[in-house]
Amino acid sequence: MSTAEPKPAAPPVLQVSDLEITFNTRAGPVRAVRDVNFQIAKGETLAIVGESGSGKSVTSLAMLRLLPGAPFCKVSGQVLLSHEGRQTDLVTCSADDMRAIRGRHASIVFQEPMTSLNPVHTAGTQIAESIRRHIGLGQRAAMERAIELLDLVGIPDPRRRAASFPHEMSGGMRQRVMIALALACDPSLLIADEPTTALDVTIQAQIIELMKDIQARTDLAIIFITHNLGVVADVADKVMVMYAGSPVETAPVADLFERPLMPYTRGLLQSVPRITFSASRGQPLPAIRGTVPSPLALPQGCSFGPRCDWFLSGTCDADTPLLQPVQRGHDVRCHRCETILKELAIQ
Amino acid sequence: MTRFLIGRLGQSLLLLWIVSVVGFAILHLAPGGPMSQFAESGNMTQADMDRMAEQLGLNRPLPVQYAQWLTNIVAGDWGVSYRDQQPVLRIIFSHLGATFELMLTSTVIAIFIGVWVGVLGAVWRYSLFDSVATIFAMVALSIPTFWFGLVVIWYFSIELGWLPAGSRMTPGDGSFANRFHHLIGPALVLALVSTAIWSRYMRSSMLDVINQDYIRTARSKGISEWRILTRHALRNALLPMITILGLQLPNLLSGALVTETVFSWPGMGRLFLDSINYRDYPTVMGILMFTAILVLIGNLIADILYGLADPRIGGRAR
Numbered sequence: 225m226s227t228a229e230p231k232p233a234a235p236p237v238l239q240v241s242d243l244e245i246t247f248n249t250r251a252g253p254v255r256a257v258r259d260v261n262f263q264i265a266k267g268e269t270l271a272i273v274g275e276s277g278s279g280k281s282v283t284s285l286a287m288l289r290l291l292p293g294a295p296f297c298k299v300s301g302q303v304l305l306s307h308e309g310r311q312t313d314l315v316t317c318s319a320d321d322m323r324a325i326r327g328r329h330a331s332i333v334f335q336e337p338m339t340s341l342n343p344v345h346t347a348g349t350q351i352a353e354s355i356r357r358h359i360g361l362g363q364r365a366a367m368e369r370a371i372e373l374l375d376l377v378g379i380p381d382p383r384r385r386a387a388s389f390p391h392e393m394s395g396g397m398r399q400r401v402m403i404a405l406a407l408a409c410d411p412s413l414l415i416a417d418e419p420t421t422a423l424d425v426t427i428q429a430q431i432i433e434l435m436k437d438i439q440a441r442t443d444l445a446i447i448f449i450t451h452n453l454g455v456v457a458d459v460a461d462k463v464m465v466m467y468a469g470s471p472v473e474t475a476p477v478a479d480l481f482e483r484p485l486m487p488y489t490r491g492l493l494q495s496v497p498r499i500t501f502s503a504s505r506g507q508p509l510p511a512i513r514g515t516v517p518s519p520l521a522l523p524q525g526c527s528f529g530p531r532c533d534w535f536l537s538g539t540c541d542a543d544t545p546l547l548q549p550v551q552r553g554h555d556v557r558c559h560r561c562e563t564i565l566k567e568l569a570i571q
Numbered sequence: 572m573t574r575f576l577i578g579r580l581g582q583s584l585l586l587l588w589i590v591s592v593v594g595f596a597i598l599h600l601a602p603g604g605p606m607s608q609f610a611e612s613g614n615m616t617q618a619d620m621d622r623m624a625e626q627l628g629l630n631r632p633l634p635v636q637y638a639q640w641l642t643n644i645v646a647g648d649w650g651v652s653y654r655d656q657q658p659v660l661r662i663i664f665s666h667l668g669a670t671f672e673l674m675l676t677s678t679v680i681a682i683f684i685g686v687w688v689g690v691l692g693a694v695w696r697y698s699l700f701d702s703v704a705t706i707f708a709m710v711a712l713s714i715p716t717f718w719f720g721l722v723v724i725w726y727f728s729i730e731l732g733w734l735p736a737g738s739r740m741t742p743g744d745g746s747f748a749n750r751f752h753h754l755i756g757p758a759l760v761l762a763l764v765s766t767a768i769w770s771r772y773m774r775s776s777m778l779d780v781i782n783q784d785y786i787r788t789a790r791s792k793g794i795s796e797w798r799i800l801t802r803h804a805l806r807n808a809l810l811p812m813i814t815i816l817g818l819q820l821p822n823l824l825s826g827a828l829v830t831e832t833v834f835s836w837p838g839m840g841r842l843f844l845d846s847i848n849y850r851d852y853p854t855v856m857g858i859l860m861f862t863a864i865l866v867l868i869g870n871l872i873a874d875i876l877y878g879l880a881d882p883r884i885g886g887r888a889r
């Protein structure tokens with residue numbers, strides 16, 4: 225868990241540039257996600273944070289090309305994955321290349337452990353299938369490896385559990401199986417799409433500890449998608465906050481929590497309940513007023529404008545702000561962030 | 572398992588009894604009776620008729636007749652046909668072969684084609700293939716079987732002369748080729764409707780499965796689309812088909828009334844129709860009970876198959 229700069233020689237594990245996702249709906253094309261730029265190095269964890277509908281899950285699915293294809297959906301931009309000393313653009317590579325990468329170099333853990341495993345195959349078979357596909361082990365060797373993986377993710381009695389069906393396991397155990405499945409071929413990138421949202425709080429903590437533990441051992445790059453800011457503080461090195469389909473603030477995790485600059489991020493952080501004995505006790509929890517705009521009807525200018533306390537007529541509703549570096553490693557998409565910075569300095 | 576089977580047996584016996592009461596009542600409520608055909612013959616006097624009715628037990632009150640029939644069948648005596656004095660069970664068994672041959676052929680064709688049409692229709696949803704398959708299925712389901720059978724006979728037998736117009740084989744020629752030749756027409760007519768049924772059920776079951784999260788998981792493992800289809804989707808989509816198989820199993824032996832009649836196929840369906848026309852009470856009741864037993868066995872087999880195929884149901888024993 226360090227924010228050390230990646231060595232200049234090694235390219236980042238994943239480099240995403242100008243990712244844009246458009247869905248063709250009955251009401252016309254909808255740009256669900258745009259202007260997504262980030263990179264992630266070995267052993268680093270990037271948290272993507274946002275409300276439901278902010279485009280964070282769609283972004284994760286698009287990176288592995290798991291969205292429905294054309295004509296329903298169009299993805300553009302560049303998603304460069306480094307593996308075995310070369311780089312592949314996951315947006316443009318062939319379907320065969322994509323299949324050779326999925327599960328091998330880049331894996332994903334989904335939100336719903338209850339429905340993400342096939343009910344008619346045992347846990348062991350489902351893990352072994354990926355190993356046989358990518359590593360080319362025989363059935364028996366692949367199953368042995370699957371049992372090792374189940375052990376690695378902390379499942380007791382892994383040999384017996386490998387022969388169990390998903391319905392015989394709890395949600396937390398199924399999510400461990402999903403993680404074992406994702407790690408089966410020792411990938412360099414793991415995308416975790418709200419992996420703990422459907423779990424009990426105690427199980428959440430265990431799963432997060434497990435992922436941190438594995439990362440420490442394998443130098444895995446993790447993209448952690450969540451709406452839970454507590455989880456972000458716990459796991460992330462870098463954070464990307466998304467609003468209405470585009471990143472509005474990216475920063476090292478400590479910076480973001482200490483000095484959030486984009487009004488939306490500030491609102492998010494303020495809306496987390498805290499147990500305090502200060503004057504704020506007994507006061508209503510501050511909430512961001514209004515609701516997330518529909519991607520079909522984004523407001524003119526800054527998409528957060530109508531909900532923003534810092535809104536300045538003539539500036540914020542004129543043109544769309546760009547994501548710009550304010551400090552080292554800290555980018556903000558806000559016309560008024562200079563003002564906000566100054567006011568923060570006075571305080 | 573044993574407890575399950577005993578419970579099932581009790582339910583089944585109750586059901587069979589209800590079927591027998593209702594069947595017996597309806598059969599005897601139907602106008603006419605076994606004696607009516609003799610009444611038309613001028614040679615029979617009223618005394619002859621009375622003597623025959625007495626012999627067959629038809630002059631006694633209906634509940635008494637039913638009680639007599641029930642006692643006999645419980646003891647294993649299915650009665651004797653009014654038509655040719657043959658034991659009912661022997662008549663039934665002598666017609667089973669023809670029916671089984673026809674129904675098995677058409678069912679195998681229907682399942683094979685229907686399942687694949689359904690699967691591909693779901694995978695290529697709203698494609699040209701899917702639209703054509705949907706239209707065909709709707710047409711096939713809407714065509715009356717007797718009419719379609721007659722069209723097949725008219726076109727393939729009369730116009731083109733490719734197929735025989737009916738019956739199971741040419742008298743005196745029981746070779747495989749000859750039997751097969753006779754089988755084509757009725758088997759195709761029967762397969763048409765069941766193919767349509769299978770394809771519709773399969774399509775909806777498959778559509779349900781391919782949108783499941785675990786299919787996305789399979790895709791995220793990088794395995795081929797073919798493997799996702801066969802190992803992950805099909806395995807799950809076929810589970811509900813077991814129910815339909817259970818519903819179709821009895822048909823394998825109970826036959827197809829209309830098609831067998833149109834093609835003069837000497838099977839159970841035609842036997843049933845002939846027996847009804849003749850008011851051959853023991854045979855009709857025999858076929859009715861035989862079919863009811865088949866339905867119950869078919870459902871039992873389907874339930875057992877479910878336990879074997881779906882780990883979520885049979886899993887407790889593991």
